[in-house]
Amino acid sequence: MDLERLLETLSDNLKLDAIPQKDKEGIFQLKLPPNFQIGLSELNPGVFLSSLIMPIPKEGGKEVLFIYLMKANLIGQGTGGGAIGIDPTEKYFTLSHALPFEVSYNVFKEAIEDFLNYISYWQEEIVRFNQTLL
Numbered sequence: 001m002d003l004e005r006l007l008e009t010l011s012d013n014l015k016l017d018a019i020p021q022k023d024k025e026g027i028f029q030l031k032l033p034p035n036f037q038i039g040l041s042e043l044n045p046g047v048f049l050s051s052l053i054m055p056i057p058k059e060g061g062k063e064v065l066f067i068y069l070m071k072a073n074l075i076g077q078g079t080g081g082g083a084i085g086i087d088p089t090e091k092y093f094t095l096s097h098a099l100p101f102e103v104s105y106n107v108f109k110e111a112i113e114d115f116l117n118y119i120s121y122w123q124e125e126i127v128r129f130n131q132t133l134l
Helices: 003-014 062-076 105-133
Strands: 028-032 036-042 047-055 083-086 092-099
Touching (some): 003 028, 003 036, 003 105, 036 105, 062 105, 092 105
Antiparallel strands (some): 036 047, 083 092
C-alpha cells in the first residue's frame, strides 16, 4: 500500500480534519493531537518518519546531554530502531525512523503509535536529564 493510501486510511480512522498533502519536497506533514507533527516520506519500498522532539537547551551541560542521547541511539535500543539527531538549523532535537519494507496499514499504524510514544518519552527524559545537570 502506498503512503498516500495509508495516510487516507489513518486520517479516516482517527477522524482527522484533513488528509495530509504532500509539500514541495514530497513530505506529508501529519498533525496529531495534542501537539505532534510527523513528516512522512515514501521510500521505495517503505516509509520514512521524522519529527522534532524539542528545542535544544541553551544552557547547562549540553555535551553531557548529547553523549546521553547518542547512547540512546546505540543499536536503536533507546529509540525503537530510530535515531535521535539535530535539525539542520541546530536548534531542535529530532527523531527519525525508517520502515524500509512494504508496510500494511496495521504495521503503519503501530509504527506511528510507537514513534509518538518515543517522542513523548524523549521530551520528558531530556527535561528530566537536564534537571539532574543543574
